[in-house]
Amino acid sequence: MATPHTRERLFLFGLLTPVTLLLGIFFLLPLAVIVIYSWLMPGLYGGVEWEFYHWNYGRLFGWADGVMEIYEPIYLKILLRSLSLAILTVLLTLVLCYPVAFWISRLSPRWQVVFLFLITLPFFTSLVVRLYAWLLILKPSGVLNSTLLGMGLISEPLEILFTRTAVVIGMAYVMIPFMFMPLFASIGNLDRSLLEASSDLGAGRVQTFFKVMLPQTMPGVIGGSVIVFIPSVGNFVVPDVLGGAKGLMIGNLVEQQFLSARNWPFGSALSVVIMAVVLGVMLIYVTRLVREGRAS
Amino acid sequence: MKYLRRLPLSAMLLTFYSLLFFAFIYAPLALIVTYSFNANPVNMMVWDGFTLDWYRIILGLKDRPVDIVNSSSAYLDSTDQLLEALRNSLIIATSTTTISTVIGTSAAIALARFRFRMRGFYRGLMMMPMTMPDIVLGIGLLIFFVSAGAKLGLTTIIIGHCTFLTSYVFIIVQARMAGLDPALEEASADLGANEWLTFRKVLLPQLMPGIAGGAMLAFIISMDDLVITYFISGTDSTTLPVFIFSMVRRGVKPEINAIATLIILVSIIIAAVGLWLRARRKD
Numbered sequence: 001m002a003t004p005h006t007r008e009r010l011f012l013f014g015l016l017t018p019v020t021l022l023l024g025i026f027f028l029l030p031l032a033v034i035v036i037y038s039w040l041m042p043g044l045y046g047g048v049e050w051e052f053y054h055w056n057y058g059r060l061f062g063w064a065d066g067v068m069e070i071y072e073p074i075y076l077k078i079l080l081r082s083l084s085l086a087i088l089t090v091l092l093t094l095v096l097c098y099p100v101a102f103w104i105s106r107l108s109p110r111w112q113v114v115f116l117f118l119i120t121l122p123f124f125t126s127l128v129v130r131l132y133a134w135l136l137i138l139k140p141s142g143v144l145n146s147t148l149l150g151m152g153l154i155s156e157p158l159e160i161l162f163t164r165t166a167v168v169i170g171m172a173y174v175m176i177p178f179m180f181m182p183l184f185a186s187i188g189n190l191d192r193s194l195l196e197a198s199s200d201l202g203a204g205r206v207q208t209f210f211k212v213m214l215p216q217t218m219p220g221v222i223g224g225s226v227i228v229f230i231p232s233v234g235n236f237v238v239p240d241v242l243g244g245a246k247g248l249m250i251g252n253l254v255e256q257q258f259l260s261a262r263n264w265p266f267g268s269a270l271s272v273v274i275m276a277v278v279l280g281v282m283l284i285y286v287t288r289l290v291r292e293g294r295a296s
Numbered sequence: 297m298k299y300l301r302r303l304p305l306s307a308m309l310l311t312f313y314s315l316l317f318f319a320f321i322y323a324p325l326a327l328i329v330t331y332s333f334n335a336n337p338v339n340m341m342v343w344d345g346f347t348l349d350w351y352r353i354i355l356g357l358k359d360r361p362v363d364i365v366n367s368s369s370a371y372l373d374s375t376d377q378l379l380e381a382l383r384n385s386l387i388i389a390t391s392t393t394t395i396s397t398v399i400g401t402s403a404a405i406a407l408a409r410f411r412f413r414m415r416g417f418y419r420g421l422m423m424m425p426m427t428m429p430d431i432v433l434g435i436g437l438l439i440f441f442v443s444a445g446a447k448l449g450l451t452t453i454i455i456g457h458c459t460f461l462t463s464y465v466f467i468i469v470q471a472r473m474a475g476l477d478p479a480l481e482e483a484s485a486d487l488g489a490n491e492w493l494t495f496r497k498v499l500l501p502q503l504m505p506g507i508a509g510g511a512m513l514a515f516i517i518s519m520d521d522l523v524i525t526y527f528i529s530g531t532d533s534t535t536l537p538v539f540i541f542s543m544v545r546r547g548v549k550p551e552i553n554a555i556a557t558l559i560i561l562v563s564i565i566i567a568a569v570g571l572w573l574r575a576r577r578k579d
Binding site (some may be wrong): 026031 | 424
């Protein structure tokens with residue numbers, strides 16, 4: 001008869017085997033495959049040659065041999081553009097959400113539930129549908145231009161659609177719920193008496209905000225920023241719908257390499273770079289959390 | 297009004313800004329809904345009277361206007377394609393929800409109730425799929441399936457969805473697990489119940505709200521996933537988001553408004569019911 005101890009081990013084994021197989025085979029292995037592919041030679045008609053090849057990264061960072069693979073600064077530019085776009089999205093959602101989170105935190109619990117529900121609701125609606133709405137708003141004959149023209153504020157339609165501005169607007173719009181929730185968690189826990197103490201001691205509003213409120217709510221600010229930054233970096237759907245050729249981002253470049261250019265190794269190399277950026281950000285974030293956990 | 301007058305200017309500005317913020321969130325959705333009833337087939341911006349024709353067209357109850365059929369950009373070839381995509385999405389979401397709920401819940405129980413050497417590793421592993429950009433996971437699975445000689449289709453999509461949705465279920469069930477009292481399970485064991493019986497009669501009923509919440513989230517995300525599905529779907533396994541994505545890519549057409557409105561309606565109903573159930577449980 002099995003002892004309780006071995007029975008327990010068997011139970012644990014049964015609980016963990018499915019997740020181990022699922023994530024081992026269909027998550028860790030594919031990630032490893034991307035890394036391997038990024039160091040292989042692209043085949044002539046798609047596919048790969050099993051040969052060590054570092055020019056994929058050379059094409060991106062500048063040590064391409066100039067014969068088989070050519071260094072194009074445009075790739076690096078697109079990478080930097082995507083990073084700055086992700087940072088811009090973070091800042092925009094932060095500035096948009098912070099006052100509203102503060103406003104909701106001062107409402108009665110009943111109204112808080114209502115407004116938090118209203119913030120999360122769009123998250124459950126299809127992403128493509130939400131972007132499509134912005135297509136309708138921003139196009140030359142769209143709502144924004146008709147309104148502004150009708151009011152006589154502009155004399156000819158603004159060209160916003162298919163620019164980087166459109167991408168930032170669309171990205172911020174879809175990322176709002178991700179920024180809002182961590183932010184609200186921090187601002188909701190803010191000790192109101194600290195703000196009162198600050199103003200009693202003669203600090204102005206601006207000073208109270210920067211010296212008391214912002215430092216107190218920093219965990220939410222950083223948490224929200226990380227959660228928004230990560231999916232923004234490699235996003236290809238928003239630039240695809242709203243960005244056009246001018247708004248091309250690294251995600252679109254990866255998509256092209258896989259679905260039209262059929263250069264999988266180069267696409268893999270680009271993905272490895274996205275992965276590295278994300279892991280880097282996560283690493284800094286987690287170390288910070290651990291350090292703060294120790295300090296308190 | 298009395299209330300407003302008592303408020304200092306800054307508080308009024310804050311309220312005003314917050315209401316604007318909510319208008320900003322909802323105006324785009326309201327716009328689609330409005331347009332879906334606009335009879336004007338050429339320029340949606342011009343209101344031409346109320347109609348349900350676009351709904352009739354996507355449901356196959358009415359043929360589309362001749363000028364749209366004849367134009368080269370006619371693309372909603374048939375209602376069948378739309379229904380096929382919807383059917384695929386439902387099959388995928390149902391299977392994915394079932395599988396990832398079972399696996400995610402098991403993992404959450406294992407990590408909460410057992411101490412073992414690899415615990416830290418598993419905790420990190422469960423977080424990883426959520427932090428990995430979906431495009432990376434999508435192409436990783438694409439290369440993997442193609443090199444393994446698997447045919448891209450519903451099965452590959454279901455597997456792909458399970459890899460990241462299991463993590464979502466795990467997080468939610470784990471949060472529920474943390475609030476439970478292990479003494480109840482110990483009492484059950486002391487009274488002679490074996491692990492399985494304790495699991496079924498004591499742990500599972502208490503975990504149920506977490507499991508249901510995780511399953512609901514998995515279903516919604518699976519129904520809406522575009523990026524991973526986009527890379528690993530075959531030609532005959534288009535899902536609803538991929539279908540709409542390709543429609544939007546080919547240009548703005550009045551039918552899209554009607555489809556989008558239906559999607560908004562259904563997702564709002566699902567989310568409202570889910571959140572309402574959760575709020576009621578807390579009372």
